Amino acid sequence: MMRLLVLVLLSLGWTGSAFGQPLSGVWHGRLEAGSTDLRMELELLAQDEGLQASLISLDQGGARIPASAAERDGTRLRLTFNSIAARYEAEVMQTRLSGVFVQGGREFDLEFVRGRFDGERAPGAVMDRPGDDVFVDGAVRLAGTLLRPDTPGAAPGVVLLNGSGSQDRDSTVAGQPGFALLAEALAAEGIVTIRMDDRGVGQSDPVPPDSPSDLARDAAHALTFLRGRPGVDPACTGFVGHSEGALIAFLAAGQHSDPAFIVSLAGMTGRLQDILVEQGEALNRAMGATEQQIEANRVMQEAVFATIENAAPGEAGQEIERTMLANGVAAQVAAQQARIWGQTYVVEHFKLEPRAAFARYEGSVLAYYAEHDLQILPGPNRRRLEAAREGLPTRIEILPGLNHLFQESETGLPAEYATRGHAMAPTARETISQGVAAWARQACD
Incomplete structure (x- = not known):
């Protein structure tokens, strides 16, 4: 659910400098992972309580996520990111940080030098059909791209909604612009x-946003905007x-708008706390954690989640920080996690019952x-959706090998x-775009 591999906000447990050179400031570098260059x-x-740091991927929406641990031994730096199963190890030098980024058993050279990258942040994907830049005005102003098919007459339309985290209009994750390619495929099927x-x-x-309802209102404004465009049915x-x-x-449909249909792609169907427990166990098991470690992580998660619900x-x-400290988490890590999980958006998300x-x-x-x-x-997300949608027009498919x-x-x-070499498997893109087109035309009929 949480869009992983959007690289990370770090709160480092050390201060100081190498060779008397202060570390405070901005550093930049390129992470080359296969065909991807980020x-x-x-x-x-540097602050009294330690050195704070943010690692920002300019080509992945600039999201910041706290790292789990950081260590410095002399001029050696080690940063650990449990949320994306990765670490960064570097030699701290006067003018650069020279090291490797390790993830999924693979190592990638990553060197930072002082200063920012010149110029603007990365533009969207280069597309055969660039579309039109538009603005949706609601409670906030959202910039977007309107892409039309090369077909006459009024066409069906869809609003594409990103997953969690801060993402651009192309839903770029790990350098992969999934929605840009899906929009092109839908245009080829005659969909705006x-x-x-x-x-x-x-x-x-x-x-x-202060709650998912804010994003639902944004979605509703976008649907109204799209329906008002010439050439859209x-x-x-x-x-x-x-x-x-x-x-x-679904939140927008129930409270703010009346879409003709909804297509869910890997859609979350449980409460946020349930999704995170399922996700944590699956990821930890796939990374080789022991059952004891998986259970310990689940117990910690449930303690924090109960704190959020009852605060x-x-x-x-404040309550999350106390809970984590009571469970043996280091003070700096507890403070970092409390800042994340104590956000108003997260607290409001925990109150949702998606089934309704x-x-x-x-x-x-x-x-x-x-x-x-x-x-x-x-498995569990399909079962929850089937139970909630009993008696309502619903079709569910599980696509193999994806x-x-x-x-x-x-x-x-x-x-x-970041290493697949494609943003969406060609077979998946074809299946999904044709399915969306069929669902939209069914609504027209």
Whole structure:
């Protein structure tokens, strides 16, 4: 569910400098992972409680996620990222950090030098059909791309909804612009699409959401905008959502809009706390953790989640930090995690009962899951959707051999995302685009 391999915010447990040279400031470097070349910036800030740092992938939406641990031994630096099963080990020098980024059993050279990259952040994917830049004005202003097919007359339309995390309009994860390619495939099927930069990304307003309902309202405004475009048939216009974006589609349908149909791609169907427990166990097991380690992680998760659910308004962060300290977590790590899990958006997400949204929507639903998905497990998520949609028009398919991004996959681990060589498997793109087109035309009929 959480979009992994969006590289990470670090809170480092050390201060100081190498050879008397302060580390505070901005560093930049390139991570070359197979055919993928990612521009990275590392922002370091020395504070009384330690050195704070943010590792930013300019080509992956600039999301920041806390690392789990950091160590320095003399001039050696070691950073560990449990959430993406990776680490960075480097030699700290006067003018550069020279090291390797390790993930999924593979090592990639990664060297940082001082200063930022010149110029703008990475543009969207280069496409055969670039589309039109548009703005959706609602509670916030969202920038997007409207892509039309080369067909006469009014066409069906879809709003593409990103999954969790800060992502651009192409739903770029690990350098892979999945929605850009899907939009092209849908245009070839005669479907108009709009896809948008998330809040705080690209040209969209930098206003963070306080709850999933805020994102549902954004989705509803986008649907209204699309229905009002020339050449769009408003009677057969709906949502296509990936991961959390699928849940947002159902929330929008139940409270803010009336889509003609919903297509769910690896859509989360359980409460956030349930999804995270399932995801944690699956990822840890795939990475070779022992059953004892998996159980210990689950116990910690459940303790933190119970704290979030029971905390008084505005006090979740403090209570989470106390819970983690009581369970033996280092003070700095506990403070980092409390800042993440204590956010208003997370607290509000924990209050959601998705089943009600699925049952409330009476329109037609097409859902695709991926056999090797370790973030949204196909088995439990399919069963929950089937139970909630009983008696309502619903079709569910599990596509074989694919991961959470619908790429061809061997393990399903997020380490694969940047190394597959494609944003979406050609067979998956064809299946999904044809399925969306059939669902949209059914709504027209």
